[in-house]
Amino acid sequence: MGTLRTIHLAVLKLQSHILLKVPSPSSSSSSSSSEEESSQDQSTTTSPLTFDEGMQILQQSVYKDYINDSPQLVSNDNHKLVISAYAGAKGINYFTLTLFGSNQVKIHAEFGTLDGGKFTNLHDVDAPEYQTVTRPNATASTSSNDNDSSSTIQSVPAKFIGKWKKTDSFKTESDGKKYEYAKLFHATSNSILLGETYTDCYKYTVSSCKSLGPNDYAVETKVPITNESQTIYLHYYSKDKIGEKFNSSDDFTIFDSRAPVLNYDASEW
Structure with a gap:
């Protein structure tokens, strides 16, 4: 009996030693989860694209x-x-x-x-x-960021890029067609073209653009021909409405449509 008891105790001791060496499923899962969270935390530290x-x-x-x-x-x-x-x-x-x-x-x-x-x-x-x-x-x-008043970039903000118009009137000419007369605003990443239909339009080359607060910008440009400096102030109202002015104390000229100008040759714009 003494010998059997000694063997039994030895087996129990061996089993206990094995159990201590094998991690439980819960601890393994916890470790894996911790690694995933660490990986996710690392990926979320990168600023998202805007x-x-x-x-x-x-x-x-x-x-x-x-x-x-x-x-x-x-x-x-x-x-x-x-x-x-x-x-x-x-x-x-x-x-x-x-x-x-x-x-x-x-x-x-x-x-x-x-x-x-x-x-x-x-x-x-x-x-x-x-x-x-x-x-x-x-x-x-x-x-x-629109809220960063110290932000300065070298191009026109993306939200203003494209062709905009402000309709002034419609006239039926001698050919029987109805023509639209409108103010024009056409911005690319490095220029702003301003004018009116059927008159000369002027393209201003952009030097830099500074944010003045939410949706307001001061764009530094070069005037055509003279190459003098000219600040153009822009305000973003919505995807279909923007404002433009040359003097900070003036009211904005509102451009509220991106539709083509009726019977106007857009190739010259």
């Missing part, structure tokens, strides 16, 4: 000449956004920007047409389908 930063990235990429006609935000999440821009009467381009690592952005460009009522890819565009670029800086997404 529309303004996306436009800034595109303006510095090989696609800068393909985004000047009414760029729009199609969709976005923290690390990916899609921007569209029209190209001529029926063309449209899509740019998908995906953030990876801490400061790299992969751009996927799709050039196409809406002819026929649906998007069709065009493959004869003289531009690459992909480009990877370095993010401008670690705080780029916050530097273009």
Whole structure:
């Protein structure tokens, strides 16, 4: 009996030693969960992409000449956004920007047409389908924040890029057609064109742009011909309404439509 008792105690001691060496399922799950949370925390420390930063990235990429006609935000999440821009009467381009690592952005460009009522890819565009670029800086997404009154960039804010008009009147001319007379505002990333239909329009070259607060900007430009400095003040009301003025104390001229001007040759605009 003494020998059997000694053997039994030895077996119990061995089993106890084995149990201490094997982690329980709950502790293993807890460790795995902790690692996932750590990975997620690390990924969320990177500033998300914004529309303004996306436009800034595109303006510095090989696609800068393909985004000047009414760029729009199609969709976005923290690390990916899609921007569209029209190209001529029926063309449209899509740019998908995906953030990876801490400061790299992969751009996927799709050039196409809406002819026929649906998007069709065009493959004869003289531009690459992909480009990877370095993010401008670690705080780029916050530097273009409308609430940052100290923010200064070198281009027109993305929300103003495109063609806008302010209708003044309609007239039926001798040819029987009805013509629209309107004030015009056309901004690209590096210029602002102002004027009226059927008169000379003037293109101002942009030097820099400073945020003055939520939705207000002072754009430093060069006057055509004389090359003198001229500040143009801009205010963003909504996606279909902006304001422009040359003097900070004046009222804004309101441009409240992005529709084509009736019977006006847009090619000269």
